[in-house]
Structures are given as C-alpha cells and as structure tokens.
Amino acid sequence: MSYQQKGIWVYLATSACAYAVYLGIIVGRLQSTPAAQVPYAWVLLWTTVAAILASTMGRTVVETATRSDSRRSDVRDREIDRFGEYASRWFIIAGAAAGFVMALLKVDYFWIANVIYLGFVLWAVAGSAIKLVGYRRGL
C-alpha cells in the first residue's frame, strides 16, 4: 500500500471516529436538554481539532510501523485525488445549501451548525472512500 493510500485510510478513520465521538456526546445531551440549549460549539470545535491532530499523528505512526517505498506522489495519485474531491464535493455543497435554507427559515443555530458539520464529515468520508476505491479498482 502506498504512502498516499495509508494517509487516506488514516484520514478516513480519524474523520469518522471524531464525528462518532461528537454524535455520542451530543445525542447524550439531547436526552435531557432541548436542542436550542444544548452546548455543542466547544464539542464541535475540539472534535474537529482532535481529528486533525489524530490524522497527522496517525499518519506518522502508520508510516513508522509500515515503511513505504517512497513518499513521493505521481500523476496517478494526483488524478485519483482530484477525482475523489470532484465526486464528493456534492456533500459539502448540500451541507452549505441546507444550512442556507435553514437560516432563511430561522431554524435554530444548533441544527444549522450540525447540518453543515455533517456535510463536512460526509465530504471527508465519501472523498476518502472514493479515492481508496480508485486506488483499488482503477479510474
């Protein structure tokens, strides 16, 4: 497995895990508190920062455990990366559009923030999955 593929696996895992942690905490709070009063902002921020840090450290750990031939990327890596970003961009567009419509409808900030966050997470997860399929099955 190439250096780029390992990096994508780590990014996919950390993005999904961070969102799972966020959901676990927020759903727990929603059991006892109305959505409009649930304190979500700090949890959203620290799970996002934790995902970025875990992804960076995870990549180093994986690379230390299983050394790659080369860290260099080539034209195929760039094509697969572009294809993954292109195909998954709809999630981020959908999240932004949904947030926009919800703001126009004066929906509570909690839901607007969460639908946009979900769009980012789906973009990261779908983009990574598409790239991994691209590596495995070809473009």
Add this chain to the structure above:
Amino acid sequence: MSKPTRITNAIRALRFAHGEMTQAQLAEQIGVTRQTVIAIEQGRYSPSLEMAFQIARVFAVSLDEVFHYPDGEKASP
C-alpha cells in the same frame, strides 16, 4: 471486477526481456511510483500518451508493441 480500461499491455513481458527489469527500476525511469507501474501492468490505470511513449522508449520498441487495443471496436464520434 471489471477493469476500467480495455487497453492491454506487454510491459511485464518486456521487463523480463530486458534483463528482468524490476517494476521499481521501470518506475524510476519514467518518473512514477512502483504502485503506478503495477496498476498499469494490471490494467487498472491507463497512462497518458506521454507516459506511454516514455515506457516504449525505455524498452526501445514502438508504442503498439507495448500497448494493444482490441480490434472491432468503433471509436465514439
């Protein structure tokens, strides 16, 4: 699992005919990673025309001695 390209190639045979050249050596000569050479050999990646010429030049053969496209297919307009 269907291959994304109908182009086949003789890279593996050509490597062996050229002193058992390794995938890593070929990759080094054409400026890509070993994984990309593996993907091309297995038909999971179609190289650009420029890369195809580079591969043919490494083996000192013509392009159609390296890459083959099945007969009887009409090109799309």
